[in-house]
Amino acid sequence: xxxxxxxxxxxxxxxxxxxxxxxxxxxxxxxxxxxxxxxxxxxxxxxxxxxxxxxxxxxxxxxxxxxxxxxxxxxxxxxxxxxxxxxxxxxxxxxxxxx
Amino acid sequence: xxxxxxxxxxxxxxxxxxxxxxxxxxxxxxxxxxxxxxxxxxxxxxxxxxxxxxxxxxxxxxxxxxxxxxxxxxxxxxxxxxxxxxxxxxxxxxxxxxxxxxxxxxxxxxxxxxxxxxxxxxxxxxxxxxxxxxxxxxxxxxxxxxxxxxxxxxxxxxxxxxxxxxxxxxxxxxxxxxxxxxxxxxxxxxxxxxxxxxxxxxxxxxxxxxxxxxxxxxxxxxxxxxxxxxxxxxxxxxxxxxxxxxxxxxxxxxxxxxxxxxxxxxxxxxxxxxxxxxxxxxxxxxxxxxxxxxxxxxxxxxxxxxxxxxxxxxxxxxxxxxxxxxxxxxxxxxxxxxxxxxxxxxxxxxxxxxxxxxxxxxxxxxxxxxxxxxxxxxxxxxxxxxxxxxxxxxxxxxxxxxxxxxxxxxxxxxxxxxxxxxxxxxxxxxxxxxxxxxxxxxxxxxxxxxxxxxxxxxxxxxxxxx
Numbered sequence: 001x002x003x004x005x006x007x008x009x010x011x012x013x014x015x016x017x018x019x020x021x022x023x024x025x026x027x028x029x030x031x032x033x034x035x036x037x038x039x040x041x042x043x044x045x046x047x048x049x050x051x052x053x054x055x056x057x058x059x060x061x062x063x064x065x066x067x068x069x070x071x072x073x074x075x076x077x078x079x080x081x082x083x084x085x086x087x088x089x090x091x092x093x094x095x096x097x098x099x
Numbered sequence: 100x101x102x103x104x105x106x107x108x109x110x111x112x113x114x115x116x117x118x119x120x121x122x123x124x125x126x127x128x129x130x131x132x133x134x135x136x137x138x139x140x141x142x143x144x145x146x147x148x149x150x151x152x153x154x155x156x157x158x159x160x161x162x163x164x165x166x167x168x169x170x171x172x173x174x175x176x177x178x179x180x181x182x183x184x185x186x187x188x189x190x191x192x193x194x195x196x197x198x199x200x201x202x203x204x205x206x207x208x209x210x211x212x213x214x215x216x217x218x219x220x221x222x223x224x225x226x227x228x229x230x231x232x233x234x235x236x237x238x239x240x241x242x243x244x245x246x247x248x249x250x251x252x253x254x255x256x257x258x259x260x261x262x263x264x265x266x267x268x269x270x271x272x273x274x275x276x277x278x279x280x281x282x283x284x285x286x287x288x289x290x291x292x293x294x295x296x297x298x299x300x301x302x303x304x305x306x307x308x309x310x311x312x313x314x315x316x317x318x319x320x321x322x323x324x325x326x327x328x329x330x331x332x333x334x335x336x337x338x339x340x341x342x343x344x345x346x347x348x349x350x351x352x353x354x355x356x357x358x359x360x361x362x363x364x365x366x367x368x369x370x371x372x373x374x375x376x377x378x379x380x381x382x383x384x385x386x387x388x389x390x391x392x393x394x395x396x397x398x399x400x401x402x403x404x405x406x407x408x409x410x411x412x413x414x415x416x417x418x419x420x421x422x423x424x425x426x427x428x429x430x431x432x433x434x435x436x437x438x439x440x441x442x443x444x445x446x447x448x449x450x451x452x453x454x455x456x457x458x459x460x461x462x463x464x465x466x467x468x469x470x471x472x473x474x475x476x477x478x479x480x481x482x483x484x485x486x487x488x489x490x491x492x493x494x495x496x497x498x499x500x501x502x503x504x505x506x507x508x509x510x511x512x513x514x515x516x517x518x519x520x521x522x523x524x525x526x527x528x529x530x531x532x533x534x535x536x537x538x539x540x541x542x543x544x545x546x547x548x549x550x551x552x553x554x555x556x557x558x559x560x561x562x563x564x565x
Contacts, residue, residue: 001254002244002250002251002253003250003252003253004248004250005249005250005251005275007155007158008154008248008249009152009154009155009249010151010153012151012153026248027248029148029151029153029247030247030248030250031247034243034244034247034248034250037244037250038250042236042339042358043233043234043339045233048231050485052485053338053339054482055234055236055339056236057236057237057520058221058222058239058240059237059239059240059243059244060144060221060222060239060240062221062222062516062519062520063224063482063516063519063520064483064514064516067515075515075551077551080137082139
């Protein structure tokens with residue numbers, strides 16, 4: 001998991017997102033992938049097409065390991081999409097391991 | 100196919116230091132450049148979130164804050180800044196460049212008279228056994244989390260690889276009172292002595308060397324263990340990393356850890372330049388391909404490349420090259436003043452000195468070209484299509500003589516990252532096996548779309564011009 005330092009430098013608004021059906025409040029500066037790494041960590045982030053577990057590698061739009069379902073659209077690059085109020089985020093095969 | 104074009108007199112791709120500096124310089128000269136950037140805010144990776152910093156200055160260090168002046172100038176200038184825009188297609192001819200831009204789920208067609216590519220660098224894909232496991236992340240990715248939301252690992256990570264970023268991130272974690280468990284440096288300790296013998300370069304590069312010495316000194320004083328000269332690295336675990344294995348002084352060691360942050364240097368993000376068919380040459384010092392540019396940083400007709408996307412020079416050099424490209428472009432249009440021409444000469448001289456000094460860093464953090472040969476056969480090279488080194492070896496034995504043949508044989512490079520993570524590993528492997536140079540081996544043919552785009556997004560083109 002990743003944790004937010006409590007000495008953050010700029011007061012930052014938080015937004016509510018829904019991750020796998022559960023509500024959470026996260027800093028609005030985060031991208032979807034960053035929010036998931038804070039809320040759930042890298043375990044169970046994504047299941048790859050070959051069946052192996054995967055998680056974000058680069059966080060800058062290069063590796064495509066952060067693919068995730070956002071507001072019902074599958075395979076969005078989670079590291080490029082900023083979080084937004086009311087956003088629904090679903091990990092792809094995370095806890096379900098359904099390949 | 101697509102709707103009528105929007106026109107941009109000068110288009111810039113990327114809003115990192117190079118793109119921002121080019122845009123500000125052009126805006127000062129009376130132009131209004133259009134800047135396309137993938138991210139939500141300007142700054143690139145180096146100055147990410149600097150408009151509203153999340154981690155404190157005490158944690159980030161002063162180099163991060165250094166971008167503030169440029170960022171403010173960019174935000175205040177009259178620039179058509181288009182955040183959240185991915186340039187997924189480009190086609191260049193004598194009249195300019197046509198661009199396909201994906202923004203807010205719609206695709207737009209643009210026609211740019213002049214194009215400046217300032218797409219920056221990416222962390223080098225550097226395969227080792229287990230690098231696809233959750234719990235292995237790039238050190239740069241971890242630093243992005245720090246910048247984006249003051250996020251730090253909840254457990255002390257192992258940091259491994261080579262390059263200044265490894266020590267900078269370790270130092271930042273230390274400043275945040277979250278020191279790493281262990282640092283594994285590929286560079287042997289003797290290298291640090293060797294580079295000091297290059298007296299002229301060491302003098303030119305004294306700022307880099309002193310900065311590095313300060314970071315390493317602080318980490319050592321804090322008791323962070325550092326192993327220099329590791330020769331192999333592996334991540335092991337069932338569904339995520341559980342332990343890190345490494346070879347040091349000829350012996351294997353195991354460190355239990357659930358988070359391994361690796362960094363093996365950076366390379367130009369190649370996709371758009373490659374898809375435009377620009378010539379690339381292997382840079383032996385930087386150990387990667389770089390696009391060919393002339394002395395004015397032009398890479399084609401009405402086409403320029405500034406910053407790390409044209410070869411690795413770091414943030415300050417990227418800013419310098421952004422200004423240089425803008426001045427070259429103005430000179431081309433006979434719009435420069437005598438003062439600007441003098442400024443251009445001074446920038447070129449500073450660039451020469453800086454790049455000369457950076458040869459030291461290249462030497463210091465040089466990666467072993469034979470690394471991939473030492474990996475076990477099951478090591479994934481292409482993560483997207485799960486192609487191992489063993490499968491690539493077999494394909495080479497069966498007659499795969501080039502990157503595009505290996506692609507056809509094994510599907511390496513055909514996944515969603517489009518070869519960004521494996522391309523140069525495949526070139527390197529072929530060069531080793533066939534005894535050729537990377538230039539002779541070449542690289543994948545890169546074709547648009549260079550970003551993933553759905554058919555729906557392609558179809559949802561703008562109904563009318565804005």
